[in-house]
Amino acid sequence: MTKLIIILLSAVFINNYVLSRFLGICPFLGVSKKLDSATGMSLAVIFVMLMATAATWPIQTYLLDPNGLGYLQTIVFILVIAALVQLVEIVLKRYIPSLHKSLGVYLPLITTNCAVLGVTILNIDEGYTFIEAMVNSLGSGLGFFLAMVMFSGVRSKLEGTDVPKNFKGLPITLVAAAITSLSFLGFGGVIENLFA
Amino acid sequence: MEAILTAVIPVVIIGVICAAVLVIASKVMAVKEDERFPKVRECLPGANCGACGYAGCDGYAKALCENSDTPTNLCIPGADGVAKQLSEVLGVEFADVVEQVAVVHCSGDCEHTQDKVDYQGIATCKAAKLLYGGKGSCSYGCLGLGDCAAVCPKEAICIEDGIAHVNPKDCIGCGMCAKECPNHLISLVADVKRVVVACSSKDKGAVTRKVCSGGCIGCKKCEKVCPNGAIKVTDNVAVIDYEKCHDCPDFAACARSCTTGCIVIGDLSGYHRVKH
Known part of the structure; x- marks a missing residue:
């Protein structure tokens, strides 16, 4: 149990996918302008990360590894995740149209999000069991959520500031992102010693 | 050769399975959409300005499809060109747009x-x-x-x-x-x-x-x-x-x-x- 909590917390804070591993930067910069779209995107990412792990972990463990096809990991994962997201979209459109509408364009966008591929591959590399892998995915998704919500707050503050002309737009956003990610450095080493 | 086949065949099989599942799912769970909707939506300029009084172009297109009484001359940015296209697609009489x-x-x-x-x-x-x-x-x-x-x-x-x-x-x-x-x-x-x-x-x-x-x-x-x-x-x-x-x-x-x-x-x- 302690291990699961450590995995969850370290996925959220220490190995935050956006701010420490620098995966999923595209949506981080692209849809963090408004809080509601940032929340929508993050919820979709959490959902897809969990679904993708649930699908790819068995494929790796029971299909690729026993047959010595571990080197096909990346391409098979991309294939499976893309198909999975499409399937989820079809199902949502049919049965939960309101959720489909609120996730909107984010769901298909996530298909090729490197954070999703990253979490599935790292789950395998770390040698997690299925439960651990799912917890790690949840933590990674929550970490993404945290980073997005935090950064949308930072950006809404940026809107009202008088930025030098050369820095307007994306440059100042990148500078702000760098400073935000620095703040997450402070978490290093905290979680491991939490339960010691 | 064999090495290539052992790599390609599993990926192809997985791909085919995924494709089959998607095809079946899209057939079984297809959502009925008014077939005029995409056509009507295509006529509109997509500025989402709200000049027509609906929530964006999608809203106006939806209203046009669902309610045949909706006037086709509400899109001011699109002007007469759009009104003409709309009346063609929907089969109603052309109404002049007041630009x-x-x-x-x-x-x-x-x-x-x-x-x-x-x-x-x-x-x-x-x-x-x-x-x-x-x-x-x-x-x-x-x-x-x-x-x-x-x-x-x-x-x-x-x-x-x-x-x-x-x-x-x-x-x-x-x-x-x-x-x-x-x-x-x-x-x-x-x-x-x-x-x-x-x-x-x-x-x-x-x-x-x-x-x-x-x-x-x-x-x-x-x-x-x-x-x-x-x-x-x-x-x-x-x-x-x-x-x-x-x-x-x-x-x-x-x-x-x-x-x-x-x-x-x-x-x-x-x-x-x-x-x-």
């Missing part, structure tokens, strides 16, 4: 009025408005920080000499600027040659005179010369009722009679008229 352009009812540029403070705050009209009604000495006038220019999808508005100017040649009449202006200075008028009151000051004549040499002082001269009775001075500012302002035997008599020159003849031949 409109935006006009700014303020003439308080640097020549006519002065700033009362040196405003250094957030550079939007909305923020400036919160601080004692803006930097200009006339609290009804154009704040000149370009909120309207920022929302304009066609870049038809420019800020010159401290006030906003609409270039009617580029204006598609979506009305986004009119919604954005905190002083409600922008309105939409039909895009023909007509007179426009370039002032919105509700201050008494003497006050208006003091702060701006180009403002309407409410002298009612124009009211008297208008043969159609289309101009009325209400709240110390002349307002033109465009319903009555047409077929004028003495065109622009009001503009000629205006003491401060705040009634101007605008050639509002807009974007649509130039294009078509």
